[in-house]
Amino acid sequence: MSDSDWTDRIAGERMAVDQRFNEQVKASSFSSQQWGLVMTAVEFEIENPDDPDAARIVADTSKLSSVMPEMERVANQSPMGGGGPGGDSGGSGGGGLLSGVKDALGLGGSGGGNKQQEEEAARLAQEYAEKLQEKLESNGRWDAVCKQARS
Template identity: 90%
Template structure:
């Protein structure tokens, strides 16, 4: 896939943006662990890679709903959660609860939807900062060429 190829080649820029973006994550409702989950579900694509002036990085957030149940578990663990942190609380709903959450059928579905929307907004803000970084490094045109395949 040509998309993963271009993303593999910008690891240095991503690390720089990660460091700068930390402040926005801290100002959000997400912990750094939750933001890490968000980023595992987000894929970055370049729209219109054939025209670097019109091209832009967009965050494909269509898979965010798949990490929302895990994000809730992370939030419920608290700061000292660690491995086994949610085993001590008895029945937390288990598999059925996770399936209900994933399908949006749980009672807290509204909260998940709000968090999912916030995650999508943050992911797009990250994509914009990543593009700015690539442009300021003079790498944007070559990244667009790589994305074209």
């Protein structure tokens, strides 16, 4: 559980990176609510914490698939899609009830879309990890964080 110790101690840096990373989230296919879901499924680890020069923060995205169904629900509830029953059905593939039934039966065409979205989420999460490491290095905290990750 030493990983959680170091991540708990960098809350300020995380908040600063969150602020700066908003532009990349806006440029992605994710809403801020969806990005929040991504971040709940991502865990950050430090590879090679014994050597701060070789160490790097990596995003463990192995749990992303667990939030993908909720991300799709969030997308379908998005006000951009016309909001509410009978709204614009030309949004992000929102087919309403029929689409939900097809997805539940595994017949929906969104499987590839989910995989593509999951890959985008993993790529963005790793970009976030790199920005976080840059922030820690620029603050002079990287060596201390690596030391915390080792213990």
